[in-house]
Amino acid sequence: MNGDSHAPMDTESNENKKSRMEYVETVPSKVVHIRNMPNDASEQEIALLGIPFGLLENMVLSKKAGQALIEMQSLESAIHMVSYYREYQVTLRGRNLVMQFSKHQHLELHSENTNIGDAIKNANCIVQQDLCGANxxxxxxxxxxxxxxxxxxxxxxxxxxxxxxxxxxxxxxxxxxxxxxxxxxxxxxxxxxxxxxxxxxxxxxxxxxxxxxxxxxxxxxxxxxxxxxxxxxxxxxxxxxxxxxxxxxxxxxSGSMTSGTSGGGAPHGGNPTGMVQHFQGAVVPGMTPQGLHLPVGMIAPPSTSNAGINDLTAQLAALAQQSGLALTPAAVAATASFMAMTAQNNAVGAQSVPSTPNLAALLAAIQGGTVQNPMMSHLTGGNPGPLGSHALSQHGTAPGARPPPNNNGGTVLIVSNLHEERVYPDALFTLFGVYGDVTRVKIMFNKKDTALVQFADPQQALTALQFLSGQRLWGKTMKIAVSRHNVVQLPREDSDNGLTKDYSTSLLHRFRKPNSKNYMNIYPPSHVLHLSNIPPTISEEDIRLLFAAKGFEVTGFRFMQKDKKMALVQLDSIDTAIQALIELHNTQLTENSHLRISFSKSAV
Structure with missing residues (x-):
């Protein structure tokens, strides 16, 4: 069989099964089922997950489905593995892995993928060294x-x-x-x-x-x-x-570690998630797994060479000395890495290392600017006067592009003062999904006006907090803060009351693609909605009737293009517009068309 597919073992690739099967309690098994893996997860990375718990017997990967099955040599090892990773969430390239016991007690098939055999062999070599003295x-x-x-x-x-x-x-x-x-x-x-x-x-x-x-x-x-x-x-x-x-x-x-093998990471907590993070010093030569549960966000840009970073660091240090600015060596290195990383975030073809005039502008901003972004406060080695708004406009994320993660927040928001008789998980998924990829939603059983919303990364959570906190929904003002929880726990199947849902594999995520145009169109809630993906057979009257059927009166309407694929719809209030977005986003208009709705910056 092929290592990238495993139909006989039924790794639950069907989307409907995924939504029902997260953390389903099954009989303990030596086989551990892993889901929500990135499609480029390697055999070495997955095998590494089992090393602290015991010897591995077999492994099957379905990379296309983002799933794997690991058979441990003992049931006790598998139990310890599942128990640990449920308590301490493991993340691989920004994706929270889901682990549970498989319904299979044993893997009958052995993959023809030699990488799997090598990964198991290397992993067991580490286990057999008994580094912790467990034996x-x-x-x-x-x-x-x-x-x-x-x-x-x-x-x-x-x-x-x-x-x-x-x-x-x-x-x-x-x-x-x-x-x-x-x-x-x-x-x-x-x-x-x-x-x-x-x-x-x-x-x-x-x-x-x-x-x-x-x-x-x-x-x-x-x-x-x-x-x-x-x-x-x-x-x-x-x-x-x-x-x-x-x-x-x-x-x-949200993270502060950088890879020892990288030629220069981003500043303390300022790098986009999703890039590969290396880690060195593995016990067995050749075992260099990437990105396993490493703190999010401290990775060098993949196409920025070590030499380029070093040159930039030297230039920045010299300019800092000339300008009389006291920067620690670590702050100089961090600033250089951040500038190289943000230069890469600009349009394709832009230089990967900022020019000397831009370095001078950055230093001027550091000397005279005021704090606009908490993540930048470390750049002067803890001294006052960190990076200001001018520097961010010169060197930060391009307008409309996705900014680097902010480490002052987690990935889980707590939302309170909701309308407890009207709130439901899909509603919060749709609304908060305007500002980031929501992976889980939990409405509190004993306090149904309060919910937890988990995002794929801290920056998305921060964006949602900034835009939605204080907005009115169903006549009540939402109160939003960063939660003390690091992850939203899923309930046992027998205790599931519909108040908690997992959306980690949802196809409705707006930001699944790194260069999605949705990053360029993030705006605060407005009484004007932007509609897109409208088929040519749909008229203004059809759209007005669609809104009216849900109880929303359209007070203004305008098609934006001659082909009428996009339109602006005005409602009587922001609260009403938010409700309409929740109710009508992803509505099927024709057999092959689903309506897309977001908030607009324009008037009708």
Missing amino acids: CGIPNTVLRVLVDNIMGQQINHTILHKIFYRYGKILRIITYLKNNQYHGLIEFENHIHAFVAMLHLNGQNIYTGCCSLRVEFSKNRGPLEVRHENDKCRDYINNPLTEEELINLRRYT
């Missing part, structure tokens, strides 16, 4: 971290906790300086958490171009002893995080 009776839960090339940056227990906590519960952290090098000891609740963190963070950079991590299991197997807490050590059991610290941690969660 010796006393598993090691303590990681030893060495931080190289710090370039003047501060390293303390807070920084390490922010980086490592997303892989498991941390009990204690101790940092110290030895032979002029920063060391850290991080104790996790169990060895699996530590193992996953080691696999994913070894070789990563804390900041772009500096503070690279070397992560291994420590000879000190714990428990660590913290006698006097300070900025170098903390016992998180005796002194748990405060509410304020938890809020700051959630703001940080």
